[in-house]
Amino acid sequence: MYRMRGARNQRDVVVKADYAAAPFKLGAAYAKFGGGDLGAPNLEALAVTGSFERDWLNVGGGFQHEKNIGGRLGADRSQATVGAALKSRHVRHLEDSIRLVR
Amino acid sequence: MRHSSLGTYGTLKTQYAWSGELTGVPRSGAHQIAAGADYNAGAATIVYVAYARTSNAAQTAYSAYDFGHGDQGVPPILDGKSANVFSVGLVYKFNVAIMKAINRTEPIRSNMTRCGGLSNRIRVSATPEAEAAGLDCAGTPIRRYAGRKALCFEQPPPGKIVHQGTQAKGPRRRQLRCRDAIHQGSQLVGGDAHGVAHLVA
Numbered sequence A: 001m002y003r004m005r006g007a008r009n010q011r012d013v014v015v016k017a018d019y020a021a022a023p024f025k026l027g028a029a030y031a032k033f034g035g036g037d038l039g040a041p042n043l044e045a046l047a048v049t050g051s052f053e054r055d056w057l058n059v060g061g062g063f064q065h066e067k068n069i070g071g072r073l074g075a076d077r078s079q080a081t082v083g084a085a086l087k088s089r090h091v092r093h094l095e096d097s098i099r100l101v102r
Numbered sequence B: 001m002r003h004s005s006l007g008t009y010g011t012l013k014t015q016y017a018w019s020g021e022l023t024g025v026p027r028s029g030a031h032q033i034a035a036g037a038d039y040n041a042g043a044a045t046i047v048y049v050a051y052a053r054t055s056n057a058a059q060t061a062y063s064a065y066d067f068g069h070g071d072q073g074v075p076p077i078l079d080g081k082s083a084n085v086f087s088v089g090l091v092y093k094f095n096v097a098i099m100k101a102i103n104r105t106e107p108i109r110s111n112m113t114r115c116g117g118l119s120n121r122i123r124v125s126a127t128p129e130a131e132a133a134g135l136d137c138a139g140t141p142i143r144r145y146a147g148r149k150a151l152c153f154e155q156p157p158p159g160k161i162v163h164q165g166t167q168a169k170g171p172r173r174r175q176l177r178c179r180d181a182i183h184q185g186s187q188l189v190g191g192d193a194h195g196v197a198h199l200v201a
Helices: A089-097 B094-104 B128-132
Strands: A012-021 A024-033 A043-053 A057-067 A077-087 B010-019 B030-040 B045-056 B082-092 B142-145 B150-153 B161-164 B178-180 B187-191 B197-200
Touching: none
Parallel strands: B161 B197
Antiparallel strands: A012 A024, A024 A043, A043 A057, A057 A077, A077 B010, B010 B030, B030 B045, B045 B082, B142 B150, B187 B197
16 A cells, blocks of 8 residues: 655545454454545555464465555556465474463 | 464465456456475574465566565566566574573472473362362463473462373363372373363373
């Protein structure tokens, strides 16, 4: 996300929220960057993320949508990513062996 | 690249990223795949390999920045070209050795009981007799010892430590199978969500 270069009197808004309920985590954010005295359209961005985590597996992803990129009206774009991490079985066994009582 | 904390051997990790077309600009999308492996060569040393490939549409020139490993970029490329990044490296965490040295300054006194754990608070259950006498072992403060794999009780919890065998399974696992006094050298080898430690002498 970008701010408008060379603009004055911009009004920016950023709102973010996170929520965790094991083994899940969720996040969301919204941002709006005003065009200021340049008269450029507001740059807006909305993003959501999520993840799932277990002892041996971690999967997560995110999605974001931007509007008026670079101050150009109608220049929109979406982006997404997803990833995973896998621990070896031996690693999990060792970590189990030192886990605290919950 | 998404990853979780390392264990003894390491972690395999992969990531896919997609960037859609910019509105009004045809063939401006891209996607990227990345894969890597971390090998834990010691408590403070990690050896890693990673590969990333960015595939650009005709009017896009994303590099493989950040998705190979770390936050080092690669030189810019021409529109429509694809970037391939292969990285091999070693990470040594100096702070691990420092923290271990700090923790080692705390000796095990004769009245301390040592067991394993990850937190500075360990929940152990007292025997029914101890609980009836108002002795509650839950939340007994303990001190770290030698990093995160061993802990010391400031004082041995009152009464006996209630615990199960290490192989307790099934619906009757809440039943306690043995009750032995915790003593110097006891090791916590596991635990379940029912609040009972698995200890071995």
